[in-house]
Amino acid sequence: MSKPIVATASLAGCFGCHMSILDIDERILPLIDLVEFNKSPIDDIKEFTKTCDIGIIEGGCCNSENVHVLKEFRKHCKILISLGECAIMGGLPALRNGIPIGECLKEAYLEGPTVKNNVHKILPNDSELPMLLDRVYPCHEIVKIDYFLPGCPPRADLIWDALVALITGKEMKLPYEVIKFD
């Protein structure tokens, strides 16, 4: 049997979940033996070249690009995992969810204390840019998500145990210490 193929993406997140994947330390070697990585920042493959078995999503959706990537993942992956608080519930980026988007943009580009050089009062509006969503959406509000692995970031052991269980088809037995929301 060929090796299961894994893809990962970081949407509206801080990349901490990906760092946590790398945090499995020396187990990265057996992981490489166990799986093949496709589209992922880890190997810098930018587009899907194969149908994947497992897709791992970090971050929620804060713009149209995130939604697009997430939908592509759903199309190309048999199993989709929300990894970390941002993917599961929007996380820190979702703090803006109670604030009208206009106010956020005004603060970021026009009136915030660190805005110094925007003399022409330009708001980014190039058609090439992703469009901001009205709020940050948890991934499972956009596509079907099969598994949730919480944490900020999820503990490396949780990621390892869950992946191994999925790959080997064994029951996911996650110890108490590794399931944390922070």
Add this chain to the structure above:
Amino acid sequence: MSEKIAFTIDGVTCKGEKGQFLVDAARDNGIYIPTLCNIPGVNPKSCCRICTVYVNGLPMTACSLQVFDGMEIINDTPALIEQRKIILEALFVEGNHYCPFCEKSGNCMLQALAYRFGMLAPRFPYTFPVREVDASHPKIIKDQNRCILCKRCIKAIKDEKGRSIFAYHRRGNKLRVHIDPKLALALTDELAQKAMDVCPVGSILVREKGYRVPIGQRTYDKMPIGSDIEVKK
């Protein structure tokens, strides 16, 4: 001397005293019945409904139910655990519970129960309500985003004249817990700390007291909530 009685929880014979609340009697027998709004020594509130057990087929809250002789209680069944999980998940989506930066994370009972019941993500859609953080008081901060309206502060924190410092405001899904601005001015350090301690979540915070315990050493980092009770069994 109180009258000694016997009752069963999930078929296990337990001993207790007549008039004892079921949560307390169960605890004495090494059986954990999950609660959120209950604090020992304060009149029961039965707000969160998580401690609901079945007595002769009828749902009853263990925090407000006084045990009697021969009572047969069902507490630990897959259906009841699922029921409690649903209640919890509804509480998670009702407010804004951002565990990653909450000062109470690791010591929060809502979170601890979610850990215990194995909640990975709530099944209901998040509501992202817009709620205020009331930082206008000198000693404490009231973050409405995290309030689960359990009434513990309302019941347990009174001033020296017995007046309420915390009270409900409005009703239904608009219900909030408000602080009396006048009485909050006179709040002692001790009472402020007590208010923070009775809050099961991170909704009441004493200023400059967050994050004192490092991750890994907090109350619920290593063992599930309730396991201190269950080791006695």
Add this chain to the structure above:
Amino acid sequence: MNASVQTIVGKYRKDPTRLIDILIDIQSEVGCVSDETVNYLAQELGLSGVDILQTLSFYHFFSQESRGKYTVYLNNSLVARMMGMDEVAKAFEKEVGCKFGSVSPDGLIGLFETSDIGMNDQEPAALINNVVFTRLTPFRVKELVKDMKAGKRVDEMFTEGYGDGNNGSVLVKAMVNNNIRRVGLILSDAGNPGDALKRIISISPEAVIEIVKDSNLRGRGGAGFPTGLKWEFCRKARETERFIFCNADEGEPGTFKDRVILTQFPYLVFEGMTIAGYATGARLGVLYLRYEYKYLEKFLNNILYDLRDRKLLGKAILGKEGFDFDIRIQYGAGAYVCGEESALLESAEGRRGEPRDRPPFPVEKGYLDKPTVVNNVETLGAVVRIINNGSEWYKSIGTKESSGSKVLSISGDCKYPGVYEVPWGFSIKDMLEMTGAVHVQAVQVGGPSGTLIGPDEFNRTLSYADLATGGSMIIIGPNWDILNDVVLNFMDFFIEESCGSCSTCRNFPVIMRKTLLRIINGKGIKKDIDELLELGQLLKISRCGLGQTAGNPIVTSIKSFRHLYESKLQKDKDFISEFDMKAAVQESCDYVGRIPNLKEA
């Protein structure tokens, strides 16, 4: 401090348990309860400001800001909508120049919605400064607003005469109609006030309880607890100070029979309370009357004066030493949940109407922690008839397990809405024929907290064994969308009226409403129905009847009209996203000035 506020506080002897009365008086005299007043009350009553606000903010008819010189409360319940409330609301907004939920810029007229004012047989209806206006039309609204702008007194704004029966009496002067369409043992002019009291003073209280027990009379508010047993529990309670409460807080949308009984047969109710007082040893009776019926205040108080004059109330009733009993009226302030007996008692003690934990039951620990009987208006009326005619006579009416009659409030799509008294065992089919209802799609039995049934169940009967009910019957004709018009309206009602204390009742109906809306919008999947049923079942662990039944509109409609739900589901799908890219990016694109690129979305 405002002199009238000081007077009001003095009138209630600074008693914090009379906070509702104090707030009602302040609200009606001053127009609002300001922060300054709250602080003053806190100081005078020995409470904290948040305590005062806890009560104040709970009730619909209290406010901290002025609600206008004229305050319009328009009923938004299902039947009001069926009878044209939306057009009436639009007319109000147009004529007044402000939206519902606000006050006109000049502060003259405030427009507010309210949940059911007990006028379902004469909708659309509104309360304007405590005066009831029924059968409203956009034309009438124009006239009313014109009158308000001209500064007319509210009671001068009628264009039709007063209603039937006592509604026309000088102390009521209301345009309300009783619409009594079928008389019976309660709705009857038989006998004279005091007849039953004359009978009981020669027998012992225990014997009175025995008669009531023997009659098999059960509570008519809906829960159906045996009345005699309740009295007996109270009588046997250790504490000797006891109370009788008459629950006249009928707030279940579609019910208005207690209003009719109190308007037309008030002597019956007060005599019933007095009998209960004799039987249980209580000396004070309290009629807890919903605020919506405040227009009956003078009329009812006058009857109490008359009863005292006739020695049928007060000290040594009918000359019998030791038989002392008096009655006062306690108003609610707009909260459906106060119809629940323990919430009613909390409210009567000046607090937010939050149901209590049981046990202890009110018969052991009720008003002011003393043994208290809470009986429905109709129950107390039945007691008088039972005393006068005997329990055997009473049992000969109705069915074996449900003795006596039931007074029904019937409204909705029928020719003759109104109040009908029928013996228990009456079928829905007969009820529809009796009221001239044709092409009936569904009947809501027992109001939103009851059961929605379809035509294949119209042979069912009203009884404690089959369809138990407090008496609200809403007939739903063919023109309504059951899910969108009926069920959604009822869910909104429960969400609005929950006290919010139980997390289940606070959260589940909100989640269920959202799921229902998803189904209505064609985005539901099969799993949604299972989840609705599960949450509906879970609501049963809530503390009180409101929470326990808050899922009933959905649960019972799934049972009777499952096909309506299923026809809207997306079949063969296990996931549907409600995400709408166009809507989600609109605001940010507008703000930065770009045209959304939705090619990929």
